[in-house]
Amino acid sequence: MSDIIWLNILITGGIALCAAITLYITAQKFALRVDPKEQKIEDILPQANCGGCGFAGCKDFAHACVNASAADFAKLYCPVGHSEVMHKVSQILGFDAPKRKNTCAVLRCNGTCQAAPKKIDYNGLKNCRVANLVMIGETGCPDGCLRYGDCLSACQFGALTINAKTGLPQIDADKCTSCGACVKICPRHLFEIRPISDDNQQVFVACSNKQKGAQAKNNCHNACIACKKCASLCADIKVEQNLSYIPTSVSPSEFGQELANNCPTGAIIYKSQVKKGKKNV
């Protein structure tokens, strides 16, 4: 009886030993050699895997950093880790740290429940992308926010909430990492990542409606009516297709207040966006 037991132990033990040796050799021979620098960089990165850097994830970004020339490296940036992380990464690689201004997402629509009341009943799935495919939207504005909050589900940093009063998504500049997930998901392309000035200000046109003034106003009091007042105050501002756009080169501190005060409809928003602990470098 004990013979059988011993034989069993011997055979299984033998198989195990063979397997172990084969596995060891394969592991040695086919080992995935990771550049130690790449590993180090990956460890520093925030592991949000949000794609905000333009790569498939943090690992991919680390790989790109290691293989970049000094000139290429200046173009790489992790918006989530921001200057702090990029500084550490540049130290590992021995390059200069890339410089970026603080940025955050803004909503280019101000069609609040008050300014753009509902006109049409929609009882399909409450989802912006579906609604946008089948109809103009409950407010009757073909370019405005649909208010079903697809962007909320896209933002993995919890920077977006629906403001109960306005019905519109609201951006918490402090939490926003400028990853651009909201830009990609919004079927009406309402988000824009804009720089924040050194004194924490932003100014932008919160409207995307390209209809003629009267028609736009008909649906929303806050719509841009393309009156060109803003363009007369600042030569850089262009009004095209019945819609004004303030280029990011326009300084909020210099023009912001004046622009916001003179816009007859309230389409221009000038506000302070404080990012705690994150300084422009």
Added chain:
Amino acid sequence: MCKKTFSFGGLHLNKHKISALSPIQDAGVPPFVYIPIKQHIGSPAQIIVKQGDKVKIGTLLAQAYGTISANIHSSVAGEIKKIEEVQSESGYFEQVITIQTTADDYEAGIDTSTQISNDIPQNSAEIIELIKAAGIVGMGGAGFPTPIKTSIPANKSVQYLIINGIECEPYLTADGALMLEKPEEIVIGAKILNKILGIQNAIIAIDENKPLAIEKITQITKRYVGVNVTVCKSKYPQGGERQLINDVTGREVPSGKLPIDVGCVVQNVGTVFAVYEAVMKHKPLYERIVTVSGDTNLTTAGNYRVRVGTPADYLLNLAHTKQSQIGKLLFGGPMMGISSVSLQAPINKTTGGLIVIGTQDSLRAEESGCIRCGKCAEVCPMGLMPFAIASNLRRNNTAPLKALHAADCIGCGCCAYICPAKIPLVDYCKLGKYEANKQK
């Protein structure tokens, strides 16, 4: 006779074909028509007229622009008042040519007699030119320009021309009425298409609940070689292009491929009639048959010959519709139609019906949790798993959509119809299709 049907999925719906035997009435000429310059898939036509121009019926208003596009003709005689934007059924603004109408006056060359002519031109290229000039597009709903669909690429070959005489959507009877009143024209139209495709194998597929049409057309096809009739079961969505090919030929169009890849061309009977009129009567496509139907307390059902650009409310008035009590106005059938945002939206080349629904019926039932019954997967004619598409999208997980073949959804609505938990599955599948196409 053996009745064919597609191999999986589908539903037996309550037909509601109230206007099945109503004769086609002429809707006449509204005081103004609003003719959209995009009534087809592809790029909008380019306007070649201006405000103040006098036009006749059949005058070219806008010319096809780009590879996929179609000509747009005037459906009335009158004066162009404005080129403006009005709301289409989806509520989005579309460019239209607004014409104030006067008494009917036709462009020279259009033969308005109803006498049947079957002396088909010999030259295929000439026929295709006539179809192109007439601005014919698929009238079953998709609006794909017909000349493109019938020009076969050199590396493909056609064996079957299938004429879709199946109206599987409830309420709609426009195609049925056309088959009853213009059977011979449709058969000649099929011969014309046979000619340009270079085949002798047109099959007119009709569903079993149209016995009169089956009888009439079968009689006529005896006199025309190369056109035959197949009777199909009435099951929804029997009229879907892929389902119909499967019924008639037993072939299956693979995922991501087109009917032509399995040697088939499918055309709606309305389109075939338009081809007849374009080729034999030199008449551009400027009118079509539209069913008005729905809640019988709100409207009288009927089939109308309507000029393109007629505002919906004009037609509803003709049908004595109580407009203030409408809960929902559908452009198209109740399964796949679009719920219209505006009662004034103009009728275009692809509008097969206006369905009036009462306030009570227009509400959706309250949604509850999925009970895993699997009924949606059972009825899906494309063999998809709508519940899986929906549950992934709820979690914002778009990665498996490709594996779930979300892009193959034809939007037939079977899944949402059958779902006992009343989950808006088609809406999710629409989203799935949109996201899956974005990933491509």
